[in-house]
Amino acid sequence: ESQDPEWVGSPIVRYENAGLMKRFVFAATRPGLFTISKEVMTAMEEMKPILGLETAIYTHGFPKPDNYQLALEMEEMARQHGAVPATIGILNGKILIGMEPEQLKELTESAGSENTHKISRRDLAYHIGAAGPLLNGGTTIAGTILISSLTGIRVIATGGLGGVHKGGENSLDISADLTELSRNQIAVVTSGMKSFLDTPRTMEFLETQGVFVSTFGNKTEKVDIPGFFSRESGYPSPYVVESPEEAARIFFANGRLELGSGNLFFNPIPEEYEIPKSEMDPIIASAVEKSSSITGKDNTPAVLNEIVKQTEGRSIEANRQLVLNNAKVGAQLVVELQRLEK
Ligand code: PSU
Numbered sequence: 001e002s003q004d005p006e007w008v009g010s011p012i013v014r015y016e017n018a019g020l021m022k023r024f025v026f027a028a029t030r031p032g033l034f035t036i037s038k039e040v041m042t043a044m045e046e047m048k049p050i051l052g053l054e055t056a057i058y059t060h061g062f063p064k065p066d067n068y069q070l071a072l073e074m075e076e077m078a079r080q081h082g083a084v085p086a087t088i089g090i091l092n093g094k095i096l097i098g099m100e101p102e103q104l105k106e107l108t109e110s111a112g113s114e115n116t117h118k119i120s121r122r123d124l125a126y127h128i129g130a131a132g133p134l135l136n137g138g139t140t141i142a143g144t145i146l147i148s149s150l151t152g153i154r155v156i157a158t159g160g161l162g163g164v165h166k167g168g169e170n171s172l173d174i175s176a177d178l179t180e181l182s183r184n185q186i187a188v189v190t191s192g193m194k195s196f197l198d199t200p201r202t203m204e205f206l207e208t209q210g211v212f213v214s215t216f217g218n219k220t221e222k223v224d225i226p227g228f229f230s231r232e233s234g235y236p237s238p239y240v241v242e243s244p245e246e247a248a249r250i251f252f253a254n255g256r257l258e259l260g261s262g263n264l265f266f267n268p269i270p271e272e273y274e275i276p277k278s279e280m281d282p283i284i285a286s287a288v289e290k291s292s293s294i295t296g297k298d299n300t301p302a303v304l305n306e307i308v309k310q311t312e313g314r315s316i317e318a319n320r321q322l323v324l325n326n327a328k329v330g331a332q333l334v335v336e337l338q339r340l341e342k
């Protein structure tokens with residue numbers, strides 16, 4: 001049991017947090033740009049803990065109709081642990097922050113259609129401003145961080161982080177998730193970078209960009225950066241954090257220091273669902289090889305598809321379980337953060 005630092009709850013902290021209100025105002029004063037669901041709007045007004053959720057995982061990761069079920073389960077998991085879920089995405093040319101079940105259904109069912117895209121920073125303005133048919137989009141971690149940050153949402157839960165791709169030193173394929181993390185004060189709960197990325201280069205990039213990287217575990221043990229489907233990656237985590245409460249304190253300190261950069265909290269897949277590294281390694285190698293001719297934003301979905309095939313669907317269940325567990329931990333983190341800020 002650790003005690004709160006003495007600055008928790010002081011008048012000066014309350015004064016600093018008044019800045020948060022400005023961001024809610026940003027969303028509220030831009031009519032037509034964001035559509036905030038009733039549930040999320042009420043949570044904003046009442047300063048309740050809000051957990052941001054991405055949607056590229058539904059439009060470009062999970063097969064239909066499981067993607068819709070998962071989206072509902074993610075929201076329910078957040079609610080069960082005291083947070084209001086804000087599922088973020090683009091539907092018919094509008095940025096949604098929080099979705100009604102029918103909207104979630106429409107977006108997830110549109111996965112795979114030619115007007116449903118994967119949305120990162122560079123894609124955002126086009127999808128709400130372009131002429132032509134109304135577009136849909138699943139926001140990546142990068143897109144979700146960006147939109148969350150504009151609207152005062154500080155914690156997001158997700159599955160797998162983008163990173164530096166293998167061979168990235170030549171292709172320059174480096175996920176915008178990393179740069180977005182470096183420029184926004186957001187806490188992201190994820191189970192590792194996607195298994196087929198270049199872990200050490202991704203870590204170097206994050207270090208240069210000043211992003212705090214940690215993994216949930218026991219400080220007295222050696223803890224790896226998790227390998228997504230596996231708990232191990234062979235690469236040590238620079239920091240170990242023991243609980244969502246501790247994560248909230250670190251992120252809170254990050255905010256008080258106005259570092260401007262994000263925090264990564266890796267949450268390893270629960271043991272009972274992991275696919276051991278020894279089993280995954282050859283599958284990943286072959287999936288990457290088979291998808292090597294597909295470049296840009298289509299590479300990630302192609303590799304993931306190949307992994308699903310080669311694990312005969314086990315990777316889907318592993319992914320589902322880890323992402324649900326992240327929604328739980330993300331909710332606990334934001335609940336604790338809100339307590340510290342009061
Ligand atoms: N997990 C999946 N499918 C995905 C992603 C994660 O099962 O498509 C997404 C996440 O949204 C992540 C993004 O932010 O892939 C990174 O893609 P890229 O490497 O193109 O930046």
Ligand code: MN
Nearest residue numbers: 173174175296
């Ligand atoms: Mn990329």
